[in-house]
Amino acid sequence: MVKIMTERERILASLRGEPVDRLAWAPRWELWYNAAQRDGRIPPEYRDMSFYDMTRALGMGIKARGILAFAREYDDVAITEVTEGNLVRTTYRLPEGTLESVLENTPELEAAGVRGRHIKNLIATEADFALAVRLVERTRIVPNHAAVQALLDSVGEDGAVIVDGGFCPLHRAMRDFLGYQETYYALYDYPQQMARLLAVLQEEAEAELQIAAQSPALIIECDGNYDVQLTPPPLYRRYFLPWFQHAADVLHAAGKIFMTHADGHNDGLMELIADSGFDVAEAFTPPPMTNISVAEARRIWGRRVAIWGGIASTMFSPPFTRQEFEAHVRDVIRQAAPGDRFVLGTGDNVPTDGDLARVMWVTQMVRDESAGLLGR
Numbered sequence: 001m002v003k004i005m006t007e008r009e010r011i012l013a014s015l016r017g018e019p020v021d022r023l024a025w026a027p028r029w030e031l032w033y034n035a036a037q038r039d040g041r042i043p044p045e046y047r048d049m050s051f052y053d054m055t056r057a058l059g060m061g062i063k064a065r066g067i068l069a070f071a072r073e074y075d076d077v078a079i080t081e082v083t084e085g086n087l088v089r090t091t092y093r094l095p096e097g098t099l100e101s102v103l104e105n106t107p108e109l110e111a112a113g114v115r116g117r118h119i120k121n122l123i124a125t126e127a128d129f130a131l132a133v134r135l136v137e138r139t140r141i142v143p144n145h146a147a148v149q150a151l152l153d154s155v156g157e158d159g160a161v162i163v164d165g166g167f168c169p170l171h172r173a174m175r176d177f178l179g180y181q182e183t184y185y186a187l188y189d190y191p192q193q194m195a196r197l198l199a200v201l202q203e204e205a206e207a208e209l210q211i212a213a214q215s216p217a218l219i220i221e222c223d224g225n226y227d228v229q230l231t232p233p234p235l236y237r238r239y240f241l242p243w244f245q246h247a248a249d250v251l252h253a254a255g256k257i258f259m260t261h262a263d264g265h266n267d268g269l270m271e272l273i274a275d276s277g278f279d280v281a282e283a284f285t286p287p288p289m290t291n292i293s294v295a296e297a298r299r300i301w302g303r304r305v306a307i308w309g310g311i312a313s314t315m316f317s318p319p320f321t322r323q324e325f326e327a328h329v330r331d332v333i334r335q336a337a338p339g340d341r342f343v344l345g346t347g348d349n350v351p352t353d354g355d356l357a358r359v360m361w362v363t364q365m366v367r368d369e370s371a372g373l374l375g376r
Contacts (some may be wrong), residue, residue, distance in 0.1 A: 142211075
């Protein structure tokens with residue numbers, strides 16, 4: 001007989017494949033919470049609660065994420081951010097020149113607390129490559145341990161803290177310097193410039209990784225939001241896989257749980273994800289949002305990769321009915337049987353138009369039915 005566990009104990013035991021008292025349930029739902037705070041949809045009894053306190057009150061495990069293991073400081077770089085209508089213009093002024101990115105928001109995205117899209121990337125011309133290299137060289141990676149510890153203390157035994165350990169070099173170039181499409185062009189049009197940029201980004205990523213290994217947090221998440229349509233197997237195998245395997249070695253040597261954010265279309269990437277050395281695929285997203293079910297993931301990954309997620313986020317919202325939602329959740333749990341190395345959650349976030357009653361129903365269903373659905 002397993003003793004009654006705290007939410008933190010239940011989550012960690014589930015990720016490690018150890019016995020648990022019941023199914024762990026820890027969704028990501030801050031997107032809904034932030035939007036509901038703005039438009040007044042939070043029920044009166046919860047209105048004065050913080051996000052974590054409302055999570056506690058709803059009987060769910062806290063899934064705390066979004067904090068970096070490290071911070072970036074700059075030497076002789078002036079950074080300014082100016083909002084001009086729907087545009088956010090960020091400028092980096094170096095002694096050698098200036099780089100600028102422009103992010104476009106909309107009132108709808110602002111209201112939902114969602115970031116917009118870049119309409120101008122830091123690297124927009126061939127000359128920008130050299131400036132981008134200098135920007136990275138002028139960046140110092142420093143520990144963020146105090147902030148991480150404060151978050152750990154805030155969450156306590158009521159959930160788990162996931163700390164961001166950074167991205168592999170090519171993915172960082174895609175996300176923060178060039179954009180996805182332009183990165184593909186640059187690899188062929190500017191191979192020397194890309195090689196130099198990736199070299200300095202690798203040095204930066206190594207510094208981030210070493211700090212993450214010393215973090216007071218146990219769970220370190222590296223990378224995510226890759227997708228077979230944006231990072232197909234040949235690209236993943238060449239640029240992502242070696243870095244992930246190295247990161248796995250470093251983090252495992254430090255006793256960390258190595259996690260990745262796997263909410264994309266991962267057809268063709270499933271074996272590569274397992275070979276990367278990840279312990280956990282977080283925000284795992286099944287049909288109808290992707291083509292890979294929990295059952296298929298279990299078949300491919302076995303016990304190599306734990307799953308945290310499983311509920312397709314669109315099911316929380318119209319046009320799916322409450323009956324369709326409940327059938328979906330029960331089916332996901334059955335597919336996860338016998339439930340080892342599995343934490344029930346969302347892939348990725350409860351949408352802004354999601355139904356809070358459905359979130360609350362899962363909590364009760366997990367307590368009342370999950371053991372039977374898992375065949376325990």
